[in-house]
Amino acid sequence: MLGLSVAALTGYLAAIVVLMITPGPDMMFVLANATRYGARSGVVAALGVAAGEAVHVAAVVGGLATLISASPVLFTAIRWAGAAYLIVLGIRAARHRDPVTATGPDHGASPGRAFLRGLATNLLNPKMILFSVAFLPQFVDPGAGNATAQLVLLGALFVAVQLAVDVTLGAGAGRLARRLADRRWSRRINRVCAVAFVALGVRLALG
Incomplete structure (x- = not known):
């Protein structure tokens, strides 16, 4: 497989599995969508996150990610945009009263909206840019x-x-x-999601 040894690929897969099960903005976003809007929304949000990561990989291959990570102004702008986006999601989560049982077109549960939010959450996380630049090339064998x-x-x-x-x-x-959907559970989900998003946004803003 392109000359990469089985041992190298096994080590790489083990490393990314550990990374994937470590909580972060992407995982929190997927879980928040799933608990607020259902399994379908969680799965579609995961597709959006994966699409964002595919863009990061393409940027690494094309050299764009290196350029962004080398520009403090651009990197900071992306970091602040990502922080603001997560905080806005947290505020919106806090304002919704009963998302799990809500019906109607404007409750954030549409597949398109879940996908785009997952995509934006990943793309606006500058640490993913740094991670992609620093992590992927380590496993390349010249x-x-x-x-x-x-x-x-x-x-x-x-x-x-x-x-x-x-x-x-x-x-x-x-x-x-x-299965656990009731009004009290829904309100608790909202509060947890709101706190998680705002905390992640503040953490990202502080670097």
Whole structure:
């Protein structure tokens, strides 16, 4: 497989599995969507997050991510945009009274909206840019063939593992939330999601 050894690929997969099960903005967003709007919304949000990571991988392959990470002004602008976005999501979560049982077109549960929010959550996290630049190239073996092809393969594996983990979490959390759905549980979900998003936004803003 492009000259990469089985041991190297096994080590890489083990590393990204550990990274994927570590809570972060992407996982929190998927879980929040699943618990507030159901399993379908959680799965679609996971697809949006995976699409965002695919963009990061493409940026690494094209060299764009290196340029962004080397520009303090651009990197800071992305960081603040991401922080503001998460805080806005937290405020909106706090303002919704009963999202799990709500009906109607404007309660954030549409697949398109869940996908776009998942995409934005990932793209506006500058730490994903740094991570992609610092992590993926470590596993490239110059003696194993085309470096660009190796980066594409490693990036594709990363996105696949991330998608598998997030889809599993989103589907499971959504089903659990539906079984426990009542007004008190819904309000608690709102409060937890609101606090989590605002905390993640503040953490991102502070770097």
